[in-house]
Amino acid sequence: MLSKNLLKEIRILHIGKYRRKEQKFIAEGPKIVQEFLDSQYEVDSIYATADWMSANQLAHDNMVQITEKELQAISLLKTPNQVLAIVNYPMTNEIQFENGDLIIALDTIQDPGNLGTIIRIADWFGIRKIVCSVETADAFNPKVVQASMGALTRVQMIYTNLEQWLKSLDKKTTIYGTMLNGENIYESELKHDGVIVIGNEGQGISSEIQQLITSQIKIPAYSDSLMESLNAAVATAIVCAEFRRRKP
């Protein structure tokens, strides 16, 4: 049974500023909740239907059985799915660039769907850290949590002043960026480590960050009449695939 107060406590997490204040976010559905339970994340509380309860027999200090109707009241999904968990934000916001790391840096990705897709791409290619400008969409936005399909549990997300962070890196670190006048990626020398900067959906990489790029690359087009660019997540995928192809 959900009290009015509890209902309110959960629902405010739909809103970004309250998530950041409370340092908690929402994950939904048996599969994704299970991935958070199995991960290093700390699951604060679980709200589940009787079905989920009996199927999972979980021991958790803070577990509340609720009705389908109550689940509907706290869920953000069109079709709520048995269980909703409140998860604590990760404790650390420190970034260590270790030798051999390949890191993705997001220079203000705005669309939550794109961000979720990029997190899945990072996971697929074994990239374990994504550094985001503070203006980048919130990785703990429920849309991103669901779109990332659990990849969020395996990829560390760090929000920071991207320009300062890039400036703080060892000078030997290669900073790659996809730019219109870059070198064809398939003819470029790519190291196995470094930072890959992905620019904003509309504006590309900002001028301040452009100046810090040490290796400008581009994905060649095979079309004459081209007026458009590739979607940011698609470009991320093609670039990451090429890095990993070189280091099987």
Added chain:
Amino acid sequence: MLSKNLLKEIRILHIGKYRRKEQKFIAEGPKIVQEFLDSQYEVDSIYATADWMSANQLAHDNMVQITEKELQAISLLKTPNQVLAIVNYPMTNEIQFENGDLIIALDTIQDPGNLGTIIRIADWFGIRKIVCSVETADAFNPKVVQASMGALTRVQMIYTNLEQWLKSLDKKTTIYGTMLNGENIYESELKHDGVIVIGNEGQGISSEIQQLITSQIKIPAYSDSLMESLNAAVATAIVCAEFRRRKP
């Protein structure tokens, strides 16, 4: 000025079955409408604000000046943008597989956003034909038209019985498909032409179509704990990029 009848005639095109009955669809915004005007598509009628009218000085038989408020009533965009065009469906629904063609075949892509992204990817890589199973999302759905950002004017979309079409192809045509037990694409022999089959977001390639695949490929993952697959549009991008890398 929009009559009540005209308003109704336009608004029914928001709905798939009426689009197919009328053989007309909606394109919005100055950039995308211009791309359709410049293309082989036949633009049936244009509804535009005074701003767009005076900026474009276009001669078109069927052009109606409307107010911002009227535009809002017929638009599907959150922020309607000066102009809405009604465009006729393409005349031909025939598919010719010509020597050297690289064609994408969609085995029931359901998400309109994914479909729009795939059309943009095809455009980028100079792939001019996409063959879709009849269950695939409607390419003339306003969401797809807008998401494809004009790429739809350069990529021919054909809806047909995909299984029969694949069976009808010359036996020399290679039919590629991404499958879990496929060969690492980076170690596979790829021809410069053929058909690349992309499966459904949840189910992958259907069992009937799987039997017609003559070259099973897969995108290698670089992660152990992987429970998920790549998004269908992302997989399309990586596969197309690799085909085109081999034939610069």
